[in-house]
Amino acid sequence: MSETEVKDVQTEPAAPAKSKKAKKEKRMVKMPYERRKALYGYGFIALWLVGTVIWFLYPLFNSLMYSFMDVTPEVGGPQGEWVGLKNYAYVFGGDQYYSRYLASVLWETTWKTPLILIFSLFIAVILNQKFKGRTFARAVFFLPVIIATGPVYNIINGDISRTGASSAGQFSTMFSTDLMGELFQFLGIYGLSDHMQTYVETISNNIFGIVWNAGIQILIFLAALQNIPVSAKEAAQMEGATAWEYFWKITLPYVSPMILACLIFTVIDSFTAPDNLVMGRVLSMQSDWQYGYAAAMAWVYFAIVLAAVGLITWIMNHFIYYEVD
Amino acid sequence: MAKEKPVTAPDGKVIGGGPSQKELRKLRMQSMNAEEKAYLRRKEAMDKVWPIARFVILFGLCFIILYPLIYMISCAFRAQEDMNDPTVMWIPRHFTLRILKETWEAMDYGNTFLRTLLLNVGCSLVQVITCAITGYGFARFRFKGKNLLFGIVLMQILVPSQIIAIPQYMEFRYCLGLQPLMQKISPSLGSAFNLIDSPLTMYLPALMANGIRAGLMIFIFRQFFKGLPKELEDAAYLDGCGPFRTFVQVMVPNAASSFLTVFLFSVVWYWNDYYVSSTFFTKNSTIALMLKNLNTQLAIKLFNSATVELSPREQILWMEAGCLLAVVPLLVMYTFLQKYFTEGIERSGLVG
Numbered sequence: 293m294s295e296t297e298v299k300d301v302q303t304e305p306a307a308p309a310k311s312k313k314a315k316k317e318k319r320m321v322k323m324p325y326e327r328r329k330a331l332y333g334y335g336f337i338a339l340w341l342v343g344t345v346i347w348f349l350y351p352l353f354n355s356l357m358y359s360f361m362d363v364t365p366e367v368g369g370p371q372g373e374w375v376g377l378k379n380y381a382y383v384f385g386g387d388q389y390y391s392r393y394l395a396s397v398l399w400e401t402t403w404k405t406p407l408i409l410i411f412s413l414f415i416a417v418i419l420n421q422k423f424k425g426r427t428f429a430r431a432v433f434f435l436p437v438i439i440a441t442g443p444v445y446n447i448i449n450g451d452i453s454r455t456g457a458s459s460a461g462q463f464s465t466m467f468s469t470d471l472m473g474e475l476f477q478f479l480g481i482y483g484l485s486d487h488m489q490t491y492v493e494t495i496s497n498n499i500f501g502i503v504w505n506a507g508i509q510i511l512i513f514l515a516a517l518q519n520i521p522v523s524a525k526e527a528a529q530m531e532g533a534t535a536w537e538y539f540w541k542i543t544l545p546y547v548s549p550m551i552l553a554c555l556i557f558t559v560i561d562s563f564t565a566p567d568n569l570v571m572g573r574v575l576s577m578q579s580d581w582q583y584g585y586a587a588a589m590a591w592v593y594f595a596i597v598l599a600a601v602g603l604i605t606w607i608m609n610h611f612i613y614y615e616v617d
Numbered sequence: 618m619a620k621e622k623p624v625t626a627p628d629g630k631v632i633g634g635g636p637s638q639k640e641l642r643k644l645r646m647q648s649m650n651a652e653e654k655a656y657l658r659r660k661e662a663m664d665k666v667w668p669i670a671r672f673v674i675l676f677g678l679c680f681i682i683l684y685p686l687i688y689m690i691s692c693a694f695r696a697q698e699d700m701n702d703p704t705v706m707w708i709p710r711h712f713t714l715r716i717l718k719e720t721w722e723a724m725d726y727g728n729t730f731l732r733t734l735l736l737n738v739g740c741s742l743v744q745v746i747t748c749a750i751t752g753y754g755f756a757r758f759r760f761k762g763k764n765l766l767f768g769i770v771l772m773q774i775l776v777p778s779q780i781i782a783i784p785q786y787m788e789f790r791y792c793l794g795l796q797p798l799m800q801k802i803s804p805s806l807g808s809a810f811n812l813i814d815s816p817l818t819m820y821l822p823a824l825m826a827n828g829i830r831a832g833l834m835i836f837i838f839r840q841f842f843k844g845l846p847k848e849l850e851d852a853a854y855l856d857g858c859g860p861f862r863t864f865v866q867v868m869v870p871n872a873a874s875s876f877l878t879v880f881l882f883s884v885v886w887y888w889n890d891y892y893v894s895s896t897f898f899t900k901n902s903t904i905a906l907m908l909k910n911l912n913t914q915l916a917i918k919l920f921n922s923a924t925v926e927l928s929p930r931e932q933i934l935w936m937e938a939g940c941l942l943a944v945v946p947l948l949v950m951y952t953f954l955q956k957y958f959t960e961g962i963e964r965s966g967l968v969g
Contacts, residue, residue, distance in 0.1 A: 326759070329758055329759070329860070330758060330759060330760035330761070331760075332758060332860040332861075333754050333757075333758025333759065333760040333763070334754075334760055335754075335860075335861075336750055336751065336753055336754025336758065336860075336861075336864075337750075337751050337754040337755065337766065339747055339750065339751065339824075339825055339826060340747065340748075340750075340751035340754075340825065340826040340827070340835070341766070342825055343747075343822060343824070343825020343826055343827040344769060344773070344825075344826075344827055346788070346793070346825070346827075347785065347788075347821075347822045347825065347827040348769070348772075348773060348776075348781065348827055349769070350784070350788075351781035351783075351784035351785045351788065352776065352780070352781055352784075354781075354784035354787075355780050355781055355783065355784050358783070358784075415678070418671055418674070418675065421671070423668065423671065429675050429679060430959060431951075431955050431959075432679045432682050432683060433678070433679075433682065434955075434958060434959055435682055435683075435951070436682060437885075437958070438885045438889075438947050438951055438958070439889075439944060439947065441885070441886060441889040441890075442888070442889030442890075442891065442905055442908075442943070443889070443891045443905050443908045443909045443943070444889075444908065444940045444943055444944055446909075447908070447936055447937075447939075447940050448685040448688075448689075448940065499678075499681060500681060503678055503681050503682055504682070511959060532656065534656075534659070534660075535663065560774070560775060563777070564775075564777040571777065571779055574779055575779060578779075578782075578783060583783055586783075587780075587783075590777070590779060590780040591780070594775075594776065594777070594780060597775065598775065601775065
């Protein structure tokens with residue numbers, strides 16, 4: 293490295309201005325260094341930038357174009373004919389599944405997300421306590437993180453209908469039937485009343501989805517809980533706060549920034565899961581060579597996801613407590 | 618807290634005699650007002666009930682999580698006729714390795730495993746390095762358009778791969794438009810430039826920090842490098858290090874644990890991926906693809922025809938055995954490196 297750069301760097305940390313003149317001089321010296329640093333910045337991201345143009349932006353642009361075209365697959369690449377908004381009109385008017393699937397996915401995300409958040413915060417609080425077997429419990433709760441993204445999850449979720457064996461679903465791992473009953477049988481308790489059974493069943497069906505999708509969120513909350521300063525804990529103890537008060541007055545404000553992170557993570561996770569209905573519809577359109585329709589569907593969906601994430605961020609930012617500044 | 622109040626003995630009797638715990642407690646209770654007593658009583662009750670409640674909750678939930686795994690193991694070792702025997706719940710009556718062996722053969726497990734492992738580890742290594750470099754660029758340098766470019770990173774996290782899968786397929790199939798030209802020169806050159814089914818479809822994007830979930834990895838690295846003290850680099854610059862050498866010699870050693878975490882997650886994501894690979898591979902060349910198409914594979918293997926349908930109830934056995942085979946490597950990795958999965962995320966800046 294040249295001597296001039298060393299000199300430049302030395303001047304940089306003395307940024308707080310003493311007089312206007314000195315400040316001006318400093319900036320004159322600083323400029324080339326800053327520019328050089330900026331160039332290095334481009335250097336660091338250059339590889340990603342090239343890759344992004346090739347593997348991300350160009351395909352993204354292409355798929356946006358497809359959504360306005362009648363696409364026919366041909367040798368040498370798909371050929372398209374500009375049809376304007378016809379595909380979009382079809383998505384909402386003509387396709388009998390899309391609107392229905394979209395509504396059901398949106399609805400499911402709406403009720404499931406708060407449940408996942410509450411559940412994972414609850415579990416994180418429990419896992420943050422000291423008790424025997426904590427390490428094991430933690431290991432088990434994070435286990436879904438490494439399994440739930442793969443095809444294994446689809447199979448154990450009773451979703452092998454895709455491959456043609458539709459009736460296999462109800463037998464497969466019996467998640468869709470009676471998990472709580474299984475647990476009771478496993479423990480040796482038989483003969484619960486039918487009413488109780490159905491009630492527990494509906495909860496348990498959802499519990500599976502919730503527990504299996506909460507791994508990362510539990511992890512994030514747990515980390516946030518461990519970052520609560522000891523002083524806050526002690527102060528609460530001195531004042532004789534109960535566990536309940538402690539949760540609402542100390543825990544919740546401190547983890548609130550992480551609630552946003554978890555919320556966004558959960559929403560994106562459920563929207564982009566390959567096993568969700570809208571994605572399934574898009575994929576089946578693609579396998580029918582209906583690229584135009586598929587692209588239009590995907591884009592409508594993506595616009596909704598983007599809007600949802602933006603809206604959530606905007607709303608949540610009003611409720612978050614930041615300790616610093 | 619109220620409990621820790623020193624006991625003052627009003628009549629001197631207490632100090633000399635040394636009262637039992639019970640008497641002490643009674644005395645202490647007497648010196649409290651009703652509110653404090655109620656608080657203590659509640660606290661005591663909670664201290665007794667809560668561990669039991671906690672155990673029940675955790676046990677139940679752990680059961681839900683472990684249920685599929687227990688079931689997999691139970692299924693993989695039982696014989697076909699046990700499926701139709703209602704008395705068999707968990708422990709198979711006819712213990713056999715036949716199902717496992719057939720699934721192993723149908724999946725061509727040995728070869729597929731090695732191929733998948735090689736592909737996953739290779740891609741992950743490359744991608745972790747490129748993503749770290751990119752993340753560092755975003756964390757520490759100021760340049761024009763940085764916010765816009767970082768916006769694109771966030772877009773990469775948000776955009777489902779399904780949207781761009783088909784144009785990407787075209788890029789690989791025709792190699793960015795090069796393939797038709799090559800085809801004209803010679804057919805063999807043409808087929809060499811058709812990248813579908815080649816591992817390059819995975820390596821090329823990974824090499825340019827655009828592989829599976831690369832956006833998320835760049836984001837994690839950026840957060841992490843932002844959290845490191847700036848003095849580290851300033852010291853290196855003063856000693857005459859260029860930015861890239863500073864990155865390699867000063868920043869990377871500090872980031873070792875987060876490198877490992879991201880690498881592990883990357884291996885898991887590549888291992889589990891079946892959507893992207895099913896777009897680019899026509900053969901079942903990874904474990905995930907094998908598992909996804911296990912039905913057909915089995916039919917071919919067992920009946921020499923792709924169209925025969927097994928009875929769904931019995932089919933479960935093979936499916937579960939396949940699941941077990943696909944999950945075991947992950948489980949082994951997770952058991953030994955659990956610490957890095959959980960602690961790593963906390964430290965690697967996804968948080969805060």
